[in-house]
Amino acid sequence: METIVFSLLNGVIYGLLLFMLSSGLTLIFSMMGVLNFAHASFYMLGAYFAYTISEASSFWLALVFAPILVGLVGALVEKYGLRTVHVNGHVAELLFTFGLAYLIDEVVKIVWGRNAVDYRVPELLDFPLFELFGAQYPAYRIFTLFVALAMLAALWFILNRTRAGLIIQAALSHPHMVGHLGHNVPRIFMTVFGVGCALAGLAGVIGGNYLVTDPAMAVQMGPIVFVVVVVGGLGSLMGAFLAAMLLGLLQTFAVAIDARFADIFGWLGLSEATELGSITIASLAPMIPFLMLVLILMVRPRGLLGDREL
Amino acid sequence: MTNVAVNSVNVLGPSGSQKFMRRIVPLIALAVVLAVIPFFGPSRTVYSLMSAMGVNIVFAMSYNMLLGRAGLLSFGHAVYFGLGGYAAVHAMGAIEAASYGEGGFWASYPVFFLPVIGFAGGALAGAIIGWPSCRRAGTPFAMISLGVAELIAAAGFMFGSIFGGEEGISGDRMNGPELFGLSLGPIDEVYWFIAFWTFIGVLGTYAFTRTPLGKMSEATRDNPERVEFVGYDPQKVRYLVFIFSGGFAGLAGGMAAVNYEIFTPEALSLVPSGMVLLMAYIGGIRYFAGPIMGAVLLTYMQSMMSDYSEAWLLYLGLLFIAIVMFAPGGLAGIVVGLFNGLRGEGAGENFRRWSVQIAGIVLIMIGLITLVEVSVHWSNNYGEVFEPFGMHLPHDGVLTWAVIFIPFVAGVGILRMAHKNKEGQA
Numbered sequence: 142m143e144t145i146v147f148s149l150l151n152g153v154i155y156g157l158l159l160f161m162l163s164s165g166l167t168l169i170f171s172m173m174g175v176l177n178f179a180h181a182s183f184y185m186l187g188a189y190f191a192y193t194i195s196e197a198s199s200f201w202l203a204l205v206f207a208p209i210l211v212g213l214v215g216a217l218v219e220k221y222g223l224r225t226v227h228v229n230g231h232v233a234e235l236l237f238t239f240g241l242a243y244l245i246d247e248v249v250k251i252v253w254g255r256n257a258v259d260y261r262v263p264e265l266l267d268f269p270l271f272e273l274f275g276a277q278y279p280a281y282r283i284f285t286l287f288v289a290l291a292m293l294a295a296l297w298f299i300l301n302r303t304r305a306g307l308i309i310q311a312a313l314s315h316p317h318m319v320g321h322l323g324h325n326v327p328r329i330f331m332t333v334f335g336v337g338c339a340l341a342g343l344a345g346v347i348g349g350n351y352l353v354t355d356p357a358m359a360v361q362m363g364p365i366v367f368v369v370v371v372v373g374g375l376g377s378l379m380g381a382f383l384a385a386m387l388l389g390l391l392q393t394f395a396v397a398i399d400a401r402f403a404d405i406f407g408w409l410g411l412s413e414a415t416e417l418g419s420i421t422i423a424s425l426a427p428m429i430p431f432l433m434l435v436l437i438l439m440v441r442p443r444g445l446l447g448d449r450e451l
Numbered sequence: 452m453t454n455v456a457v458n459s460v461n462v463l464g465p466s467g468s469q470k471f472m473r474r475i476v477p478l479i480a481l482a483v484v485l486a487v488i489p490f491f492g493p494s495r496t497v498y499s500l501m502s503a504m505g506v507n508i509v510f511a512m513s514y515n516m517l518l519g520r521a522g523l524l525s526f527g528h529a530v531y532f533g534l535g536g537y538a539a540v541h542a543m544g545a546i547e548a549a550s551y552g553e554g555g556f557w558a559s560y561p562v563f564f565l566p567v568i569g570f571a572g573g574a575l576a577g578a579i580i581g582w583p584s585c586r587r588a589g590t591p592f593a594m595i596s597l598g599v600a601e602l603i604a605a606a607g608f609m610f611g612s613i614f615g616g617e618e619g620i621s622g623d624r625m626n627g628p629e630l631f632g633l634s635l636g637p638i639d640e641v642y643w644f645i646a647f648w649t650f651i652g653v654l655g656t657y658a659f660t661r662t663p664l665g666k667m668s669e670a671t672r673d674n675p676e677r678v679e680f681v682g683y684d685p686q687k688v689r690y691l692v693f694i695f696s697g698g699f700a701g702l703a704g705g706m707a708a709v710n711y712e713i714f715t716p717e718a719l720s721l722v723p724s725g726m727v728l729l730m731a732y733i734g735g736i737r738y739f740a741g742p743i744m745g746a747v748l749l750t751y752m753q754s755m756m757s758d759y760s761e762a763w764l765l766y767l768g769l770l771f772i773a774i775v776m777f778a779p780g781g782l783a784g785i786v787v788g789l790f791n792g793l794r795g796e797g798a799g800e801n802f803r804r805w806s807v808q809i810a811g812i813v814l815i816m817i818g819l820i821t822l823v824e825v826s827v828h829w830s831n832n833y834g835e836v837f838e839p840f841g842m843h844l845p846h847d848g849v850l851t852w853a854v855i856f857i858p859f860v861a862g863v864g865i866l867r868m869a870h871k872n873k874e875g876q877a
Contacts, residue, residue, distance in 0.1 A: 176590060225776050232524055235593070236732060237775045239725070243768035251762060251823070251830050364601055364721075371594050420609060428605045434598035438591050439583050 143274040148397045149390070154282050156389025157289035158351070160382050161344035162362065163369035164296060165337025171313050171376035173330055174231055175223065178238040181363035182245035183338040187211045187345025188354045189253055192260035200263035204288075208342040215338025219331045242359065250356045257355035285347050292343065296378070309333060313376050314448070368430040372437045374447020383445055388430055395426035474657075477740070481653060485646040489639060498638045504750045505645035506707045509652030511730040511742035513699030516656060518728070519736035520665065521692045522672030523585075524593045527600025528700055528727050530580070531573040533607070533719035535701020537614065538572025539565045539708035543622035550626045563630040566648050566705030573701015574694050581693035586686055588675065600724055607716030619715030622708070641710060648706050656699055657739065668692040729767065733774050735781025744782045762827045769819070804869060811865035818859030825851055 166180045190210050194203035218241065226237045261267075262281045269277035300306035312319045312329050320326040352358070369388060373380030402420045437444060465473065488501060510532055517523040542557070542565055549557035584595045607614040614620065624635045633640045659665045667688045671678050675685040708714055717723075726749070734745020749767070756763040778785055792801040824837045825844055837844045844851040 176593075222772070222776065229775075229779050231590070232522075233775055233779060235524065235590075236728075237772060239728070240768050240771040240775060243725075243764060244772065247762060247765035247768060251765070251826050254830065360721075364597055367594060367597065424609065428602055431598040431601040431605075435583070435595055435602065438595050438598070439586075442587065442591055 143276075144397050146273060147276070148393045150278070150282070152390035152393035153386070154286050154289075154351075154389075155393055156386040157286060157293075158344055158348050159365065159369055159389055160385035161289050161292055162341055162348075163366045163373070163381050163385060164292075164378060165340035166366055166370050167373060167376075167378055167381040168309070168313075168333050169337045170370055172309070172316065172333055173223075173234075175234045175238065176367065176370075177337075178235065178363065179218075179241040179245060180238075180338070180341055181359040181361075181366055182242045183211050183215055183341040184345040184348070184362055184366075185249060185354075185356070185359040186214065186245065187342030188260060188349025188358065189249060189258070189345075190342070191346040191349055192253075192258050192354055195260070195263070200265075204343075204346055207346045208339040211342025211345070212335040212339030216331050216335030218338075219334035223334070224327065242363065246356060246359060249359075253356075255356060257353050260350045260354040262350045281351065285351055288343075288347050292340070293382070296340075300378070365430050368434045372433055372444055374444025376448045377444070377446040380444055380446030388433070391429050391433075392426050395429060396423050398422040474661075478654060478657065482650055485650055488646075489642060495638055498642050500750065500754055502638070502641055502645045502710045503754065504747050505649035506703050506710060507727075507730060507746040507750045508649055508743050509656075509706060510700055510703035510727050511734065511746040512652060512656040513696050513703060514727045515731045515736055515742040516659065516668075516692060516696040516699065518731055519741070520660065520672065521588075521668040521689060521696075523588055523689065523693070524728075525596040525724070526593055526721065526728070527596040527603070527724050528696075529721075529723035530600050530603045530719055531576050531697035531700035532704040532707070532723065532727075533714065533716075534576040534603075534704070535569035535571075535573030535698075536704030536708045536714045536718060537620065538701065539569040539705035540620050540622050540714045542568040543624065543626075543708060543712075544620070546627040547623055557627070559628060561628045561630045562624050562626065562635055562709060563633065563644060565709050566651075566702045569701040569703070569705020569708065570698045571701070573704060574698030576701070577694040577697020581690050581697065585689040585693050588671075588685075588689065597721075600719070600721055604716065604720040607719045614716045614719075615714075617715070619713050619717075621713040624709050624712055635709065644709060645706060648702065652699060652702055652706075653743070655702075659695060660739065664688065664691055664695075729771055733771055733781055735783030735785075737780055738783035738787065741781050741783035744786075748782065762823050765823055766820075804872075807865060807869045811862045811869065814858040814862030814865065816862075818855050818857075818862065821851070822855045822859075825855070 162181070162184055166177055169175055169177055169180075187207050190207035191200070191203040194207055222237060222241070223234060226233045262279075266281045266284050268280050271278055298306075300310060308319060308324055308329065312324070312326060312333075316326055319329070349358075365388070369381055369384045372388075373382070373384035400422050402417055402422075405422075493501065510528075513531075514525070514528050517525050517528070542560070543562060545557040546560055546562060549555050580599055584592060584599065608616065624641075629635075631643070633643055635641055635644060667678065667683055670681075671683075671685045671688045678685050678688065704714075704718075707718075730745040730749045731742045732745070733749065734743065735741030752763060752767060756766070774781055780788070789805070792798065792805070821837070821839075821844065824839075828837045829845075842850070842854070844854060
């Protein structure tokens with residue numbers, strides 16, 4: 142019971158963090174067809190910017206300004222990089238962002254060093270919020286939960302209830318038609334790319350001190366973000382949300398399960414002494430996203446709720 | 452009447468001497484270069500660099516069968532390199548065990564032919580993994596390759612008896628029967644082994660482009676729908692190409708197994724997969740020789756520049772982005788463009804324009820390199836200062852920022868002017 146409740150809480154928070162990270166990429170991918178390899182690098186930039194800003198002033202300023210900065214960097218990348226490459230097709234765009242991820246990684250290593258930086262939870266939130274089954278639950282995790290939910294609500298409101306959101310939704314499925322109606326599609330692209338990166342940056346700000354802020358965080362998160370987008374489906378934020386939650390819960394529960402293959406497949410005669418039998422379920426947790434990715438691409442290439450195939 | 456048609460087709464095709472010049476001469480040149488290198492008496496460092504280059508050349512060629520020829524972008528090609536290499540390392544272990552023990556098949560198998568085992572291992576892995584991956588090209592293929600690479604890399608650390616865990620599996624190449632009088636002990640004998648298999652790898656990938664399957668793979672890249680109309684199954688074409696590509700990657704893995712005598716699960720991970728992508732693309736994926744150039748350059752950078760500058764990966768990223776943005780043909784494309792532009796009409800005009808552009812690029816590079824090196828020295832916190840050509844460039848000096856900004860701005864200005872002039876003329 143204890144394990145289930147804690148796993149549920151942590152899983153939901155991890156899932157929301159994943160969704161925050163991938164919502165921007167889903168928008169970018171559905172609208173521009175660019176699978177941005179550097180998306181997780183923007184997440185990392187968010188964490189590092191937040192670290193620097195909160196060292197100089199406070200965490201709360203970082204919460205506001207770090208995502209804005211990341212968004213600006215993203216918009217510049219779109220305007221001066223991606224747009225030039227666009228004429229050479231999607232593979233060139235994908236490769237451009239691949240190179241960009243290399244570049245951002247190295248720049249981060251030069252500016253902030255190779256080791257993890259000491260980006261800590263703000264003191265105001267550094268206390269146990271409540272006690273469950275004798276274990277304390279940190280307030281910052283609940284704060285993460287609320288920031289993610291607020292972002293989710295804001296995103297939903299902007300996309301569904303404002304004119305700008307209407308245009309973005311239209312540009313998702315029919316970019317040419319939106320262009321014919323007189324909207325500046327390149328600028329919409331740039332804005333969406335910037336906002337998408339800013340969302341990743343926000344995830345970095347609150348994920349950086351929840352997890353670890355080091356130069357490897359982009360490489361760790363990058364492929365998982367792809368999984369969320371592809372499994373969720375093209376053009377569907379709801380799908381991305383479902384996929385992120387599913388992944389978050391599956392991974393957290395897998396870590397919590399204390400079992401080996403031998404315990405599950407013992408009836409087939411698999412003993413714990415063999416190599417296969419001694420593999421724990423917990424050690425499979427990092428593989429789950431990729432298993433999901435491969436399976437979904439083979440069985441249902443359009444993803445959970447996607448409106449078209451990749 | 453039929454004779455006329457046949458004759459005109461023959462006229463359109465390349466003549467015998469042209470075929471010889473284009474197809475046979477470059478291969479002979481490669482063989483001569485490979486054979487001549489040892490006579491310059493290279494040092495041990497150069498020998499090990501050459502061996503690494505040979506491995507990477509074959510690996511990059513196999514990658515280009517996918518990306519350049521078949522249009523399949525893979526993020527997990529190191530899987531086939533690694534699995535082929537592991538097959539070869541295990542075979543090396545079997546040879547060692549057999550030559551001390553009871554004998555049998557492995558006792559009579561020369562280490563020299565281990566890359567064949569690697570080829571078989573890589574092709575087998577390609578045949579198993581390729582079936583689900585090759586149904587679609589484009590982004591789905593890229594994503595499946597990424598997922599499979601992550602899965603295999605994770606499994607590599609899980610199954611210790613096959614992959615040897617963190618420390619990997621090592622072997623000893625000096626066992627079994629000797630071939631061509633090569634004991635494969637000293638590094639110059641290993642060079643002959645690498646040279647032989649590099650040539651075989653290049654020859655094999657070239658021969659593959661001449662087969663009907665190689666031709667069909669290019670057709671599938673350009674227009675899969677047409678290919679289907681003509682009566683071929685694009686999925687099957689991709690699958691077969693994938694198997695061969697995996698095989699050649701495994702061949703490179705087998706070469707690496709003999710060269711380094713060790714394989715670790717790191718070899719399966721995304722890092723070498725990304726590296727081979729960079730090699731092939733920087734070299735130029737639309738040219739057969741492109742990946743060779745990319746592999747040579749990147750291996751050189753990897754082993755030489757990593758001693759010289761910590762930021763070599765940053766330079767690599769910059770180079771890659773510059774190639775993607777401004778020269779999609781890669782290094783080979785640049786070379787071919789220069790070569791064609793300096794022959795025939797307008798050579799003088801081209802030469803002038805390119806000189807200006809090169810001047811601009813060099814200026815930009817001076818600015819960028821100074822910026823990067825000053826930042827690296829400053830962020831190391833060792834108190835070291837970047838001192839090129841006797842100049843003292845601390846991070847807070849006026850001269851430093853002058854050396855960074857003046858060439859950079861001047862270079863950008865020159866390039867813009869050159870661009871405008873060209874547009875004005877057109």
